[in-house]
Amino acid sequence: MSDANTPSGTSDTQATPTTQQTHFGFKQVDKAQKASLVANVFDSVAAKYDVMNDLMSLGIHRLWKRYALDCSGVRAGHKVLDIAGGTGDLTAKFSRMVGPGGSVTLADINLSMLKVGRDKLRDKGLVGNIDYVQADAESLPFSDNSFDVVTMAFGLRNVTEKQNALNSIYRVLKPGGRLLVLEFSKPASQHLSKIYDIYSFHILPRMGQIVANDEESYRYLAESIRMHPDQETLKGMFEQAGFEQCDYTNLTGGIVALHRGYKF
Amino acid sequence: MPGSALLSAIAETAINRVLALDEDSQARLLPLNGKRLTLYIDQFPHALTLVFSQRVDVLTELLEHSELVAQLDENSCCIRTSLEVLPKLTQTSQLTQLIRQGELHLDGDLHIAQHTAALFGQLDIDPQEWLSHYTGDVIAHQAGQTLAGFKTQIANALARSRAGISNALTEEKPIGVGKLAVMHFNDEVDALRDDVQRFEARLNALNNEQ
Ligand SMILES: C[S@@+](CC[C@H](N)C(=O)[O-])C[C@H]1O[C@@H](n2cnc3c(N)ncnc32)[C@H](O)[C@@H]1O
Numbered sequence: 001m002s003d004a005n006t007p008s009g010t011s012d013t014q015a016t017p018t019t020q021q022t023h024f025g026f027k028q029v030d031k032a033q034k035a036s037l038v039a040n041v042f043d044s045v046a047a048k049y050d051v052m053n054d055l056m057s058l059g060i061h062r063l064w065k066r067y068a069l070d071c072s073g074v075r076a077g078h079k080v081l082d083i084a085g086g087t088g089d090l091t092a093k094f095s096r097m098v099g100p101g102g103s104v105t106l107a108d109i110n111l112s113m114l115k116v117g118r119d120k121l122r123d124k125g126l127v128g129n130i131d132y133v134q135a136d137a138e139s140l141p142f143s144d145n146s147f148d149v150v151t152m153a154f155g156l157r158n159v160t161e162k163q164n165a166l167n168s169i170y171r172v173l174k175p176g177g178r179l180l181v182l183e184f185s186k187p188a189s190q191h192l193s194k195i196y197d198i199y200s201f202h203i204l205p206r207m208g209q210i211v212a213n214d215e216e217s218y219r220y221l222a223e224s225i226r227m228h229p230d231q232e233t234l235k236g237m238f239e240q241a242g243f244e245q246c247d248y249t250n251l252t253g254g255i256v257a258l259h260r261g262y263k264f
Numbered sequence: 265m266p267g268s269a270l271l272s273a274i275a276e277t278a279i280n281r282v283l284a285l286d287e288d289s290q291a292r293l294l295p296l297n298g299k300r301l302t303l304y305i306d307q308f309p310h311a312l313t314l315v316f317s318q319r320v321d322v323l324t325e326l327l328e329h330s331e332l333v334a335q336l337d338e339n340s341c342c343i344r345t346s347l348e349v350l351p352k353l354t355q356t357s358q359l360t361q362l363i364r365q366g367e368l369h370l371d372g373d374l375h376i377a378q379h380t381a382a383l384f385g386q387l388d389i390d391p392q393e394w395l396s397h398y399t400g401d402v403i404a405h406q407a408g409q410t411l412a413g414f415k416t417q418i419a420n421a422l423a424r425s426r427a428g429i430s431n432a433l434t435e436e437k438p439i440g441v442g443k444l445a446v447m448h449f450n451d452e453v454d455a456l457r458d459d460v461q462r463f464e465a466r467l468n469a470l471n472n473e474q
Contacts, residue, residue, distance in 0.1 A: 063269040070272070070325075070326055076298060076299075076340070096317040096321050097323075101298070125318060
């Protein structure tokens with residue numbers, strides 16, 4: 001696994017911490033603690049992550065990702081960064097879309113997830129144009145203006161300082177490049193919201209318990225989704241980072257939203 | 265959820281399953297490695313892009329035709345046509361003729377279109393092999409044999425009945441009509457006769473009134 005070795009000279013615009021506390025699901029924890037708590041969650045779910053994803057979303061996560069791929073505009077020869085890429089679903093597709101002349105960097109803060117991803121992609125015969133980098137989205141170890149497209153699927157809500165991550169991504173994007181963030185969001189209708197609540201807080205943790213023997217991690221998943229900024233707030237954060245032409249598309253009634261922004 | 269994502273997912277699964285049934289498709293994919301072909305079909309709201317590697321990935325193309333054509337590079341090809349013409353595309357030899365006739369608009373590298381046509385047009389699938397994925401080799405072999413047996417029987421039966429019919433027609437055998445059918449026919453003629461009589465009576469009545 002090639003570790004990050006090209007830290008850039010430019011520093012991120014650091015968000016000023018207003019408090020030393022942040023949320024981890026519904027709990028309040030020290031900011032310094034959150035990353036390792038998140039790491040524990042993904043260490044714990046890494047092996048069963050793909051199975052659980054299919055099970056929990058009834059396979060719909062594949063369609064959400066597919067829509068993100070369609071909107072990515074990735075072409076042959078592009079340089080793509082899939083940050084918080086985990087087990088590499090998007091990376092696999094990107095690797096074929098950019099072809100031998102392009103490259104994809106699968107970056108994740110968590111080594112266990114990255115290893116599962118690397119093994120999976122190698123088993124699929126995807127070698128040659130993929131780099132694996134352990135990296136924190138808040139301080140990406142890449143030079144300015146390096147990538148044509150950056151994607152972050154279901155990763156942003158786990159990041160302690162989300163604004164830092166968006167700033168950092170903006171920095172590494174090439175002018176003309178685009179960022180796509182796929183993340184759980186706020187359902188548009190109240191009815192859907194109620195059904196979704198029952199599902200997330202009652203059914204999902206049980207499924208986690210039965211299949212992965214890990215109720216806690218899946219309770220964190222449900223809670224972290226509720227604490228994540230809604231569509232309009234996240235759009236505002238994109239704009240604050242400097243992105244232009246920011247918009248979003250609600251998927252499955254707003255359970256998930258795909259946010260898009262360009263760097264010009 | 266955009267339905268287009270579901271459609272492209274179904275198309276992608278179907279294409280790769282079918283290609284996997286023909287061992288030779290890997291060889292036909294080779295010249296397409298790293299290339300892409302976008303297909304705009306007049307009757308469809310979205311175009312599809314096929315991305316070739318050792319498999320085929322299908323994307324929904326969100327760009328308009330003119331935007332995409334403006335961005336084409338040497339590894340891409342774009343076809344615009346209508347649904348009726350689609351089946352003809354599997355014949356490599358017809359491509360240039362279709363372009364000349366204006367039934368197909370092609371931008372980019374013609375070879376990509378030709379290799380894609382060959383990829384699908386030259387598919388050679390053995391149903392027995394396909395079945396063996398689901399049932400195991402022995403059952404598939406037996407099913408294949410039974411199927412072949414059925415085919416011969418059906419072919420023989422068809423040949424016999426064709427001969428029988430033509431004999432009956434040429435020799436003008438008297439055609440027996442069932443008793444019930446004759447009775448039904450007689451009833452219908454009676455009913456028609458009654459109707460005509462009633463109609464005639466009304467006509468006469470109308471004439472008398474004038
Ligand atoms: C729910 S998984 C998503 C994986 C993959 N993108 C997908 O859609 O299947 C979230 C991932 O975010 C990673 N992650 C969490 N915090 C991160 C951070 N600060 N920087 C980079 N990755 C992070 C986790 O390790 C985990 O692999």
